[in-house]
Amino acid sequence: MFSMWRHLNASRTFTCTAADFFSLQPRQTLFLCSDARVLRINPNRDFSGKRFNVPPSAEFVARVSGIPTMAKLPYQEAADGLDAAFVGVPIDTGTSNRPGARFGPRHIRMESALLRAYNSGTRAAPFESLMVADIGDVNVNVYDLKDTCKRIREAYRKILATGCIPLTMGGDHTIAYPILQAVAEKHGPVGLVHVDAHADTSDVVLGEKIGHGTPFRRCVEEGLLDCRRVVQIGLRGSGYSPDSYEWSRAQGFRVVQAEECWFKSLAPLMAEVRAQIGSGPVYLSFDIDALDPGFAPGTGTPEIAGLTPIQGVEIIRGCRGLNLVGCDLVEVSPPYDTTGNTALTGANLLFEMLCVLPKMKYY
Incomplete structure (x- = not known):
């Protein structure tokens, strides 16, 4: 370990085990973590020799x-060499009401400083x-x-060509259309889990x-979705007709309105969704x-009366357990929440998405 420290200036990248990393003095750890190019930690408990990027611990590096x-x-x-990547799409040009989602990716990143390396709930x-x-x-x-x-569309073609799974920070929901164009080019028509107040x-x-x-x-018009494997969850609010979701159901989508979700766990629903999507x-x-x-x-x-x-x-x-090939978290508009809690929630939901990707290790 001390040999690694002595020769730090000889190379810009080092690999060490988590045990080695935490044996360093705080000042040394702070130096290493302050420049992400310097160090890639191998945190595997079996010390397998694989190299991964790891968020620096707030025990040693101030979140701010x-x-x-x-x-x-x-x-x-x-995205070369990555299994998954966080990517921002900062637009609100497609927004019909309150703007500000172009600042979503920036604020999600700021609030994500609170995230840690492990998911304590799922042990991912x-x-x-x-x-x-x-x-x-x-x-x-x-x-x-x-x-x-x-x-x-062009940016996501390049990301997907590397085999990387994109985890997208929006931006308004328009972005799902060109992203899915690129996704379907690679994978063919895909299933969709769409969580939203609106059917879009x-x-x-x-x-x-x-x-x-x-x-x-x-x-749907472009054949990007396998409509038998589409579920929309949380839809609600007033509409322009007695049944705002008639078109979705006519395509074969499963529509789960918010009223069906009130006062209950959604774990049983998701068991049904997994069976539907396959x-x-x-x-x-x-x-x-x-x-x-x-x-x-x-x-x-x-829209009021939504999900928790x-x-x-x-x-x-x-x-x-699903074969997720991409995820997004959209419509965070920071100007309408000065507490930062919406962006903080978005950051945590993106972390949860990362934790359910294929090939995930659980303790």
Whole structure:
């Protein structure tokens, strides 16, 4: 260990076991963790020799220090060599009500400093299982939504070509459409677990066919979804017709309205969802407005009487065992929640998504 420390300046990257890492003095540990390029820790208890990126412990590195990345993970420019990557898509150009979701990825990253290496509830060890990093944001065009969709689609083609699973921070829900275009190019039509207050299956809004209320209509039209393996959970609110979800049901979607979720655990529901979706590829899309605005007020189109954070976690944990090929957490609008709690909730839900990806190790 001390030999590693003496020769630190000879190379920019070192691999050590967790035991070695925690044997360092706090000052040495702080130096190593302050520059994510310097150190990759192998935290495996069996010391298998694999190398993983690991969030630095707040026991040694102040959460308020450093440049914000998701969970304080290393930043790298591309997805090469990664099993999963956090990526931001900072747009709100498709928003129909309150803007601000373009700042969602930035604030989710800031609040994610509270995340730690293990999931105490499920005993998942994501950073012993997968190589994960933050690959920054898609370079969107905030003046042109159609061009932004093209940029997103091209960026995700490159991510998916590496075999990496993208974990996306939105941004408004428009982004699901170009992401699923890229996902379906690689995997074919996919199943979908869609958690939202709204079905997002409108055809045309104010003369436009692309916006945050239309992505899943476009996905069905283009054959991106295996409609027999689609479930929408948490839908609620007033509508433009007596049955706002008639179109979804006509496609073969399972629609679970919020009223069906009140006052109950959603673990039994997710057992049914797993049976419906089976072993094929599936995408998880989680709009933060699925949660009641009392818990997550920082969003563009809030609807009362929604899901609780506990139910949101139950849904994501209920995806364990599915062949997840991508996930997103969208519609966090920080200007409408000065406490930061909506972004904090989003960061934790993204961590839960990471913890149910395929090949996850559990203790």
